[in-house]
Amino acid sequence: MSAPSRFDRGHTDDLMSFLAASPSPYHAVANAAERLEKAGFRQVAETDAWDGTTGGRYVLRGGAIVAWYVPEGAEPHTPFRIIGAHTDSPNLRVKPRPDTGAHGWRQVAVEIYGGPLLNSWLDRDLGLAGRLTLRDGSTRLVNIDRPLLRVPQLAIHLDRSVSSEGLKLDKQRHLQPIWGLGNDVRDGDLIAFLEEETGIGAGEVTGWDLMTHSVEAPAYLGRDGELLAGPRMDNLLSVHSGVAALAALAGGDLPCIPVLAAFDHEENGSQSDTGADGPLLGSVLERSVFARGGSYEDRARAFAGTVCLSSDTGHAVHPNYAERHDPTHHPRVNGGPILKVNVNNRYATDGSGRSVFAAACEKADVPFQTFVSNNSMPCGTTIGPITAARHGIMTVDIGVAILSMHSARELCGVDDPHLLANSLVAFLAG
């Protein structure tokens, strides 16, 4: 295997395009698939019989994608090297009967998905995106990527306590976006509007999974442009780097089978048919073994030698709240990817996992940092422990340190995404 590919600022420019074009998990996996197709991967249907030939394949299921590359000479018991990530982000999602309003305002009824920083959704120009299901069962992506909605904050003159007591938002009453004016709100207005905007015939849409997004484009930020502001870095940053790393290895001669597994529903616990706590990844890995003529014994041998790097965002040290971090672990933006550790298995990393990631970073000439929570702060979690427990696969939690996690507009450094991608290439190469 030749030296891993080196990604640079071109990678960050491409990340900005990926973030902007992926306002929903369904768009994220479509954009991932498009990049993989360009690298020679082809889609396989779960309902078809699979063959065991060499090359790149991917499976799409809802807002999840699993892609893998079978190199020349792979045996049925050849182990996998997996990048795990998630495609969903906290946001406001459209309710089943969305058409509402009061006092001459048209409004869209929304539910809160995951744990967004609610204040970050106020007074932003919001678009609407997601998936429409048609009468014949087919699905269509939709993206109204212009200012369509807004959750208007109450003027300070009408809420003087906001200065002394802080902002208090009632999730039911205060977060319903407006999307225009009118007294004649009727059931079906929003879906009829989307049918018209997308050219789908009236009455054809029978199901929808729709969510709001900020229409503000990602941007370089800072004195020297050393920062990147944008939406959904948690965790499309990892999905994007994983796709780039897997695509860079296609055609290579590898001792393992590199895999990218990007799941939906991490932000609400991963328990779905497209979440990390579902059977999707295990099913794809097993079918890959069996399609190459493997037995259950081969499957067990392959899984026993497999390692998963679960990549997700983590917390960079915040200059205004440094005391919230562990005093000896202060991950910095642009300091390289982070290894995440928690002895109570909120992260799956152990000492052996650390050494796998350290070896990949050394091979890629990438510095890495370590994150551990302050003992007084509850530690977040991600798909790492779920993947380890569900499949019995050695898993290491890593990621990129950002600020403003779960805000509608997050912040990372410009170097970390390509440093992460370089470390993923080195890891996937075995």
Ligand code: ZN
């Ligand atoms: Zn995340």
